[in-house]
Amino acid sequence: MAPENPQKKSGWPGSGLAKGLAVTLRTMTKRSVTEQYPEVQPELAPRTRGVIGLFEENCTVCMLCARECPDWCIYIDSHKETVPPAAPGGRERSRNVLDRFAIDFSLCMYCGICIEVCPFDALFWSPEFEYAETDIHNLTHERDKLREWMWTVPEPPALDPAAEEPKEIAAARKAADKLAAQEAAERQAAEEAAREAAPGNAQEQEGRA
């Protein structure tokens, strides 16, 4: 027998047994936390890492994602096309065209590095998670499937109340303000020019009246 802890002796005899019963009874009266998944969809956190969606319109085949992927699960094939010169006599431009973009989700470890490194915002986390397959080979999902998952990507969370304006919006606003100021200055200049030319007209009108 272990020496008895003096603190443990507190309470009337059998109080420990009663406490045990109380714990189970209290648990019984509480709602259980069991997820009833197939019947009830789980409530996922907004940034759930379910699957990776590809917004292929943004992809420039820079291959950064494929190179940064720690387990080499991204497959990208592409070819180059030439675009005719914009102005006559100019040089032809070459452009990358995406032929294949596939992610092997049997290898993917959902680290999200590809999404972090993509400089053109072509990869996104989607909370979609029900894409189990009966064969491991079928877990390599091609661009059409990855594009479909883009529709399930939630919109980015709202900014904090006093947050700085996002860069792209700030830049756009700056450009718009500049344009507006320029237009206003032009209009003012035009009005002044009109007023300077006007006095004769005004007197003419008064004379008619």
Place this chain on the structure above:
Amino acid sequence: MSDALDIALRLIAVFVAFLVFPLVIGQTEHKVMAHMQGRLGPMYAGGFHGWAQLVADGVKFAQKEDVVPAGADRRIFQLAPAVALLPYLLVLIAIPIGPHNAVGQSLDAGIFFVLAVMGVGVLGSLMAGWASANKFSLLGGLRTAAQLLAYELPMLLAAASVAMAAGTLSLPGILDAFHWWWVPWQIVGGLVFFTAGLAELQRPPFDMPVADSEIIFGAYTEYTGLRFALFLLAEYAGIVVLCALTSVLFLGGWHGPFGADGLGWLWTLLKTAILAFGVIWLRVSYPRLREDQLQKLAWTVLIPLALAQIALTGVVKVVIS
């Protein structure tokens, strides 16, 4: 002719109760235990909150192969589940559930019959343990035997106290003699009886003989299919019998509190159900007692308490008569 019909009806009623109540308690255990552990329990079988889970379990057990180990004592091995289960059916015949002779068969030596036959049920585990030719089964069987020896005595003594108080061995007779103040008078005996009964059924926290984490499943290790299911059924039938007996002997059976006897047999069922809930509750709350703690509890606590109860009963009986 009407006598034969009467007997047949009573037997059918007892048999139906024997088939239904253990399943109801088993399903209640599924759900109560789950919620006490913060789970939901069965939710699929039968559609509504898994009400048909035990039916599904029964079908599963019936489909399984009935294996008898090569080294087993074949006849004894196959007979053991019946020996474990049938005594509870016989006991159920003698338990009165309502006034006016609402009992399968009224016996003059009711307590004697009931306790003797309940003791036979434990023999099923002993037979299974011995006949299985398996060391875990043998360990389980021997633990069952040790537990039977230790706990049968306090159970008998506590029941004897009630028989002394009522002056009769007949269960309906005891209920006829019942007064409300018997409950506080016999409360210690009641607790001893209930605890010893739990131990005899090998219910947690007294489930050392089937301790699955150390000796697999004790005496039932080698059993499969329907025979295994019969052992499980015997456990739940045992709960029904123990709770019904405790409510008849110590809680006044069909007598309601404050003289409200009108509900009759519903009182018996209600008290039995509450006690059965207690059995489940104890299972969820307490860890298993060690083998030496089991023996210590029986010989140094329960038996002295039961003897003290008998002494108290005797003194009060002499004083009031």
